[in-house]
Amino acid sequence: MMRIVKYRYFSFLVHAVLWSIVLFFPYFISSADDRYKIGPLPGGYFTLSQIVHLVIFYGNSFLLYPKLLNRAYWWLYIIAVILLIALSVGVKLYILSIWFPNDMADARTHVLFPSVIVFIVSVFYSITVEKVRAEKRQKENEAVKLSMELQLLRSQISPHFLFNILTSLVSLARKRSGDLEASLLMLSGLMRYMLYEAGKRISLQAEVEYLESYVSLQQMRFGREVKIVFNIAISQEDTSYNIEPMLLIPFIENAFKHGTGYAHEPFIDIDLSVKNGILVFHVMNKYEEGTAAGKDETSGIGLNNVRSRLTLLYPQRHELVIQTGNNLFNVNLTLQLL
Structure with a gap:
């Protein structure tokens, strides 16, 4: 039992560190004079969009993938994924229009693709976790x-x-x-x-x-x-x-x-x-x-x-x-x- 608790704590710590690096990445490599931009994306927008990506990643990994991706509900899983990505695009466009209107023309081309990439990474992560759990159960x-x-x-x-x-x-x-x-x-x-x-x-x-x-x-x-x-x-x-x-x-x-x-x-x-x-x-x-x-x-x-x-x-x-x-x-x- 203690080993399981330690493993979960370590896993949580690794995820927290990785997402902290991603969220504050612009502030590590850019400067305030450039508004912490990464390419055409302002640092503030980049961080807020990563929070949206975080929701996509864990929403798919812990909810949609384990609950819906099976023989009975595979079609529902596809619909849910489409809605999730569409919602993320809408939220990011809303963030751009409200807080970063001057950057919207350059940044809107970077709205859909990152959401899709994060979803794909989430799928591979879910497959890996499922495989590890299956091997653990088998052992x-x-x-x-x-x-x-x-x-x-x-x-x-x-x-x-x-x-x-x-x-x-x-x-x-x-x-x-x-x-x-x-x-x-x-x-x-x-x-x-x-x-x-x-x-x-x-x-x-x-x-x-x-x-x-x-x-x-x-x-x-x-x-x-x-x-x-x-x-x-x-x-x-x-x-x-x-x-x-x-x-x-x-x-x-x-x-x-x-x-x-x-x-x-x-x-x-x-x-x-x-x-x-x-x-x-x-x-x-x-x-x-x-x-x-x-x-x-x-x-x-x-x-x-x-x-x-x-x-x-x-x-x-x-x-x-x-x-x-x-x-x-x-x-x-x-x-x-x-």
Whole structure:
């Protein structure tokens, strides 16, 4: 709201300055000895005629053009414009005849043409303003649309995340693992993060701690059954950057979902590094073709979600490459942090 008020104030100030220059132009370039003349036009008449032009300009810009120039009233607009210009000519001729009768013969040839020129300028001004407003409305509508899409994508995170975590806990419960209690406490922390941080940008440090907790939970679940390597290389300065919450976790979830169970000697390799605000994230896991893709109906939800969020939140600031081959699934994400 404050920005709109400042813009209107600035716009009003620009118009006021420009019209002040136009109104008092003769007094800047001419002298009293010459009656502040501009060509055959006395300074006084020039100023009064510019007031008439001011009425033409704003009368068309703020009243006639926006109200009448449409499919229903275009003919009425033409009539109104003709009347407006004719009235301006009549007023200027009246001013000449009453206050400047000695200059009327030379000045009357300059009565109609300036009114037409000012009207044309007013039309172009109105078209420009209308175009700017339309672009602004379009950007606002796009912003609202993107916000709604982002809210929908974020709302998909919670059930998808919870589904995968519960799968891990079920596995620990079946093994009667002594780590079940610790994993439940860890789950509590993860869900607290998910509930209270997922709707806003958070620090990179908080996101990394979340990833570490998730990987630790999976290590409790699989133990030595899966080789898990998680390397992090982030300087203290780079931890101050912000990132969209739960943006990286779908890739790790996908690795555990499809890189365990079926594959022989499964492993998951995760590398995360940040340098000068550029995040490089790499996840690689082993998988068996023909089995992982159809593991359950939720396959692909997380990756499609993160692709959409990257497009919405980091346009032209990310590169995502996913490669498969030789029973290896590779994710490489390069992201310019804010």
